[in-house]
Amino acid sequence: MQARKENNVQGIDVSRYQGKIDWLQVKADKREFVFIKATEGQTYTDPNFTTNVKGALSAGLLVGTYHFLRATSAEVAKAEAVHYAKSLEEIGGAKALQLPPVMDYENNPSGISKAQINIVAKAFLTELERLTGVKPIIYTGNSFAGNFDDGLSGYDLWIARYSNTRVPDDQPAWKNWTIWQYSDAGKVPGITGNVDLNEFNGSLSDLKARYGKEKEMSNPFEGYRLTSPYGMRKHPVSGINKFHRGVDLVVTPADGPIYAFVAGEVIHAKMGVSGSGFGNYGIVVAIKDDKGYLHVYAHLSAAGVKVGQQVKRGQLIGKQGSTGISSGAHLHYEVRKACTPQFGYTATEAGVVEPTQYLNNYYGQTPVKEDKPVSQRDINVVSPWAEAAWAEVTANGYYDGTRPGAMITREESGIVTNRLRKNILKLIAGINGNVSDLDDRLKKIEAEEK
Numbered sequence: 001m002q003a004r005k006e007n008n009v010q011g012i013d014v015s016r017y018q019g020k021i022d023w024l025q026v027k028a029d030k031r032e033f034v035f036i037k038a039t040e041g042q043t044y045t046d047p048n049f050t051t052n053v054k055g056a057l058s059a060g061l062l063v064g065t066y067h068f069l070r071a072t073s074a075e076v077a078k079a080e081a082v083h084y085a086k087s088l089e090e091i092g093g094a095k096a097l098q099l100p101p102v103m104d105y106e107n108n109p110s111g112i113s114k115a116q117i118n119i120v121a122k123a124f125l126t127e128l129e130r131l132t133g134v135k136p137i138i139y140t141g142n143s144f145a146g147n148f149d150d151g152l153s154g155y156d157l158w159i160a161r162y163s164n165t166r167v168p169d170d171q172p173a174w175k176n177w178t179i180w181q182y183s184d185a186g187k188v189p190g191i192t193g194n195v196d197l198n199e200f201n202g203s204l205s206d207l208k209a210r211y212g213k214e215k216e217m218s219n220p221f222e223g224y225r226l227t228s229p230y231g232m233r234k235h236p237v238s239g240i241n242k243f244h245r246g247v248d249l250v251v252t253p254a255d256g257p258i259y260a261f262v263a264g265e266v267i268h269a270k271m272g273v274s275g276s277g278f279g280n281y282g283i284v285v286a287i288k289d290d291k292g293y294l295h296v297y298a299h300l301s302a303a304g305v306k307v308g309q310q311v312k313r314g315q316l317i318g319k320q321g322s323t324g325i326s327s328g329a330h331l332h333y334e335v336r337k338a339c340t341p342q343f344g345y346t347a348t349e350a351g352v353v354e355p356t357q358y359l360n361n362y363y364g365q366t367p368v369k370e371d372k373p374v375s376q377r378d379i380n381v382v383s384p385w386a387e388a389a390w391a392e393v394t395a396n397g398y399y400d401g402t403r404p405g406a407m408i409t410r411e412e413s414g415i416v417t418n419r420l421r422k423n424i425l426k427l428i429a430g431i432n433g434n435v436s437d438l439d440d441r442l443k444k445i446e447a448e449e450k
């Protein structure tokens with residue numbers, strides 16, 4: 001097959017093993033595309049799947065996903081395609097991403113025949129395309145690729161061969177690679193540990209053109225510098241890990257013009273007051289679109305529109321500033337799901353959508369897929385933002401480490417409180433006195449507080 005080329009666009013692929021990723025650093029390192037692990041077999045979903053997709057999209061990477069195939073029959077292969085397609089719906093469907101879905105078929109632990117490998121592969125690919133409306137590509141290793149017959153040459157090949165010098169071998173189905181995974185030990189800023197490195201056979205615009213999504217997924221924030229993406233982050237002022245409800249964008253000069261990303265009706269255009277849903281947001285212009293979503297432009301130095309006014313997409317609505325709680329001149333832009341009460345303010349992720357994806361869906365006129373409600377989360381998986389505290393509280397024995405996302409009952413919370421109370425008494429008694437004296441005194445205090 002062909003060798004690597006100097007101007008080929010560079011990318012990576014990731015799964016939960018890369019942990020928390022700083023996508024802005026990845027993008028700054030000129031990694032323009034990423035394939036993100038979505039699913040495996042008939043039930044497994046990578047716990048970092050949706051977080052990774054949102055982070056990578058926010059930072060402006062081209063995003064694709066992959067499924068690790070385990071099937072040994074056509075029937076199970078189809079069931080795996082159903083599981084993968086369902087998981088893709090959580091992030092707006094395969095069509096919401098710029099790069100195609102991937103069948104990762106790379107081993108044969110149960111030793112099925114070559115003919116059966118091809119039956120399984122074709123069943124999965126056909127079903128996946130039927131369900132998602134997007135033609136998938138095939139990921140495999142240099143030697144496993146020899147199993148695939150020329151009935152699969154119509155699918156693009158993403159091949160693994162970890163070498164700088166030895167090109168992938170010609171195969172019955174392919175004489176060229178579309179993407180080459182040339183290292184599994186890459187170092188990329190923003191990622192802890194090793195990461196797989198990939199190269200697409202062409203430039204960035206060739207890559208966009210090949211999968212035909214350039215129009216649908218244009219960067220809605222062209223002309224802005226994205227300084228903080230949507231999602232969990234360390235707050236620039238408080239230093240505390242907190243959910244960032246929108247994106248931070250910067251234009252020069254500091255009081256540069258801000259234009260509407262969508263058309264709609266202005267429902268707020270002044271300093272946000274505490275309790276209104278815009279407290280600490282400074283001067284806010286809020287525009288309600290035709291779907292009822294509220295577009296919030298915060299920290300402005302001046303508003304250029306009036307309440308009740310209809311604005312068009314691209315219309316000047318105000319000037320960038322640093323009003324409210326802000327660490328410097330920037331535009332905080334967020335998209336809320338509702339306008340009332342209090343202008344749709346909800347402290348959690350449940351009240352907002354990822355802005356880049358929302359705008360792309362909106363421009364493309366595809367339906368907006370909402371985030372999964374919290375009640376549908378996998379209670380056995382700890383949330384990324386709670387990982388450190390959960391590890392501590394389980395290590396010190398207050399919780400047993402199981403079901404981190406489950407509701408807590410009265411008796412469970414009672415047990416934890418009681419253990420904490422006893423340990424604190426022991427701690428104090430260790431310095432000055434005995435536990436039963438302290439317990440009596442604490443009981444008196446508790447009786448007074450009832």
Ligand SMILES: [Zn+2]
Pocket residue numbers: 228244246247248331332333
């Ligand atoms: Zn912000």
